[in-house]
Amino acid sequence: MTTFLGMPATAPRGVGHLRGDEPFPRAAHTALADGQLRRNLRHATTTIRAKSGRVIAELPDWQELRSAGSAIKADVLSRLPELLERLEARVTERGGVVHWAADANEANAIVTELVRRTGAERVIKVKSMATQEIALNEALEAAGIQPVETDLAELIVQLGQDRPSHILVPAIHRNRSEIRDIFLRAMPGVDPGLTDDPPALAAAARRYLRETFLSTRVAISGANFGIAETGTLAVVESEGNGRMCLTLPETLITVMGIEKVVPAWTDLEVFLQLLPRASTGERMNPYTTMWTGVTPGDGPQNFHLVLLDNGRSAVLADRVGRQALHCIRCSACLNVCPVYERTGGHAYGSVYPGPIGAVLSPQLTGVEDNASLPFASSLCGACFDACPVKIDIPSILVHLRNQAPHPPAEKAVMRAAAYAMSRPRLYARAQRAAKLARIAGRRGRALPPPLSGWTAARDLPEVPRQTFRDWWAAR
Amino acid sequence: MRIALFVTCLADTLFPEAAKATVRLLERLGHEVVFPVEQTCCGQMHVNTGYQPEALPLVRNYVSTFAGYDVIVAPSGSCVGSIRHQHPAVAAAAGQAGLAARAHDVGARTYELSELLVDVLGVEDVGACFPHRVTYHPTCHSLRMIRVGDKPLRLLRHVRGLELIELPDAEQCCGFGGTFALKNAETSAAMLADKMTAVESTGAPICTAGDASCLMHIGGGLRRAGSPVRTLHLAEILAAT
Numbered sequence: 187m188t189t190f191l192g193m194p195a196t197a198p199r200g201v202g203h204l205r206g207d208e209p210f211p212r213a214a215h216t217a218l219a220d221g222q223l224r225r226n227l228r229h230a231t232t233t234i235r236a237k238s239g240r241v242i243a244e245l246p247d248w249q250e251l252r253s254a255g256s257a258i259k260a261d262v263l264s265r266l267p268e269l270l271e272r273l274e275a276r277v278t279e280r281g282g283v284v285h286w287a288a289d290a291n292e293a294n295a296i297v298t299e300l301v302r303r304t305g306a307e308r309v310i311k312v313k314s315m316a317t318q319e320i321a322l323n324e325a326l327e328a329a330g331i332q333p334v335e336t337d338l339a340e341l342i343v344q345l346g347q348d349r350p351s352h353i354l355v356p357a358i359h360r361n362r363s364e365i366r367d368i369f370l371r372a373m374p375g376v377d378p379g380l381t382d383d384p385p386a387l388a389a390a391a392r393r394y395l396r397e398t399f400l401s402t403r404v405a406i407s408g409a410n411f412g413i414a415e416t417g418t419l420a421v422v423e424s425e426g427n428g429r430m431c432l433t434l435p436e437t438l439i440t441v442m443g444i445e446k447v448v449p450a451w452t453d454l455e456v457f458l459q460l461l462p463r464a465s466t467g468e469r470m471n472p473y474t475t476m477w478t479g480v481t482p483g484d485g486p487q488n489f490h491l492v493l494l495d496n497g498r499s500a501v502l503a504d505r506v507g508r509q510a511l512h513c514i515r516c517s518a519c520l521n522v523c524p525v526y527e528r529t530g531g532h533a534y535g536s537v538y539p540g541p542i543g544a545v546l547s548p549q550l551t552g553v554e555d556n557a558s559l560p561f562a563s564s565l566c567g568a569c570f571d572a573c574p575v576k577i578d579i580p581s582i583l584v585h586l587r588n589q590a591p592h593p594p595a596e597k598a599v600m601r602a603a604a605y606a607m608s609r610p611r612l613y614a615r616a617q618r619a620a621k622l623a624r625i626a627g628r629r630g631r632a633l634p635p636p637l638s639g640w641t642a643a644r645d646l647p648e649v650p651r652q653t654f655r656d657w658w659a660a661r
Numbered sequence: 662m663r664i665a666l667f668v669t670c671l672a673d674t675l676f677p678e679a680a681k682a683t684v685r686l687l688e689r690l691g692h693e694v695v696f697p698v699e700q701t702c703c704g705q706m707h708v709n710t711g712y713q714p715e716a717l718p719l720v721r722n723y724v725s726t727f728a729g730y731d732v733i734v735a736p737s738g739s740c741v742g743s744i745r746h747q748h749p750a751v752a753a754a755a756g757q758a759g760l761a762a763r764a765h766d767v768g769a770r771t772y773e774l775s776e777l778l779v780d781v782l783g784v785e786d787v788g789a790c791f792p793h794r795v796t797y798h799p800t801c802h803s804l805r806m807i808r809v810g811d812k813p814l815r816l817l818r819h820v821r822g823l824e825l826i827e828l829p830d831a832e833q834c835c836g837f838g839g840t841f842a843l844k845n846a847e848t849s850a851a852m853l854a855d856k857m858t859a860v861e862s863t864g865a866p867i868c869t870a871g872d873a874s875c876l877m878h879i880g881g882g883l884r885r886a887g888s889p890v891r892t893l894h895l896a897e898i899l900a901a902t
Contacts, residue, residue, distance in 0.1 A: 567801055568801075603707070608718035610701055617673070643849075644878060646881060
């Protein structure tokens with residue numbers, strides 16, 4: 187006998203960074219007014235698009251690699267419990283400790299307690315979307331533990347008491363003079379004569395981070411992949427600061443979303459080709475760090491793996507939407523998205539911005555908590571083409587729009603339109619009536635909401651004297 | 662060949678010249694065009710705005726109207742994309758497997774104009790003459806949903822007197838997106854502004870595309886800005902002699 191335990195829970199309210207303070211159109215309004223932000227974003231996304239396009243074009247089997255990546259992820263999602271249990275067994279065999287966190291609150295509590303037991307008052311962090319998602323830094327700070335981000339861009343965001351606005355380049359919205367000001371204000375021991383020369387900024391961060399690496403005993407990371415076959419965890423990065431965190435401290439705590447598990451070591455062959463080319467536009471990322479449990483005398487001697495659900499099982503329960511769990515956080519969809527390019531990441535209100543955020547965030551939280559996000563797309567489809575694991579983002583967006591609450595007036599109009607349009611004669615009569623009752627003034631420049639959104643920047647077409655249907659009938 | 666025209670609700674009501682041009686072009690090429698009067702709308706607006714159950718009767722109406730025709734043409738990449746990809750999905754989601762199968766069949770016989778001309782009728786030179794400078798905007802759904810590729814460009818290159826000027830960043834969305842232009846009007850307008858800058862930078866007095874909807878958006882923006890650039894549906898250029 188089986189017992190139905192109900193639908194899996196979505197990510198809890200009141201914790202983490204998956205929900206915005208205001209609906210997307212209102213948040214976008216602020217971003218659109220910032221000309222500097224739009225220029226920064228345009229420059230950054232155009233540059234990375236071109237770079238990624240060049241290295242992808244080098245691979246004759248890019249489409250086959252995409253298909254392989256998608257197939258591996260679909261396989262993983264079809265037997266997630268089995269793979270996670272295998273991962274747990276292998277990590278445990280190799281001296282690691284595995285913890286299961288149903289949501290952000292549990293994960294934060296587990297990590298905080300683990301750090302507290304070490305007696306450390308400071309931890310170093312590898313750039314990680316999962317820990318941003320659950321707001322781990324805030325939880326640690328509340329417990330009197332200081333988290334230090336070691337990815338340069340995450341450090342900029344952290345010192346600026348800011349939010350990341352891009353999955354890969356979290357400080358994409360900051361220019362170098364803003365970064366200098368942030369460092370001068372918030373970086374311990376900074377040279378007061380610091381200039382906004384990029385090498386000088388990098389050197390300042392390096393000096394501060396080296397001291398921190400050498401004097402901190404606990405590190406916290408995410409994981410790009412967890413290999414069920416061997417219990418190996420993998421982190422890919424560009425700076426080497428991640429490797430410092432993963433190798434120097436005594437204790438390493440890794441928070442990994444449950445969808446990051448892959449069956450076998452050989453699966454990395456596919457993803458380690460897809461991820462850097464789609465993400466940073468590199469043939470290979472500069473640092474790939476892999477570790478399996480604990481190796482005596484080498485690297486962290488205490489290893490904890492926290493497996494995070496936080497709404498992922500709820501996403502898995504949706505046949506159409508579950509593809510969003512294929513995501514390998516490359517951010518290619520952000521870089522090609524015409525909406526993201528104009529609004530930036532903060533408008534999405536979640537740590538997952540852009541097209542993937544517009545489908546992932548509402549699913550993790552439940553659509554009602556992110557109801558405007560599925561509509562934050564023109565459905566142009568550039569994201570689907572760019573996705574290295576073939577997530578059909580436009581179809582998921584359309585699917586989620588069905589679940590979103592609709593404004594009552596809109597609902598009435600759409601129902602009436604569907605009624606008339608499924609009755610050909612009524613439809614033809616309605617067409618003629620609309621022509622007679624033309625509510626627009628000359629060139630349709632002043633219409634009531636929501637049509638005013640159109641007429642604010644565009645004229646309406648002149649209504650022709652005769653519909654095609656009437657022309658055909660009179661022919 | 663006997664070809665059934667799906668005019669699309671937008672062309673029927675607001676852009677009949679694009680539909681008339683489609684008829685004239687196909688008749689000039691020696692084909693018989695029929696217009697089944699029971700047709701209404703493909704339902705894309707409903708599906709894409711989150712009203713999938715309401716779109717079901719529209720899918721049923723499209724399928725029953727066009728089931729008896731071997732070749733169907735629509736002067737819109739976006740509506741053809743919806744018919745081909747969304748109709749079977751809408752029917753399947755409603756548990757109507759039979760309708761889904763029929764929708765799939767009818768969808769496979771429904772072509773966007775440039776697909777019909779190049780793939781089905783095997784013609785790239787339609788005998789048109791249009792002595793003007795023209796720039797072409799590849800609409801997102803014709804580009805990425807039904808993958809018309811360079812078919813419209815091949816047709817335009819054979820038009821006598823026509824000087825085709827490449828549109829910078831052509832594959833960027835114009836910002837229309839159906840109800841996106843209303844629900845996210847400001848973001849849509851920001852995308853439109855960049856598209857208009859690209860169009861005007863070509864110096865061409867005419868911008869063409871295979872979708873009346875995107876042209877309504879680009880044209881509405883150009884007209885509001887007082888630009889002399891006109892928008893014209895691809896069918897109208899191909900029909901010109």
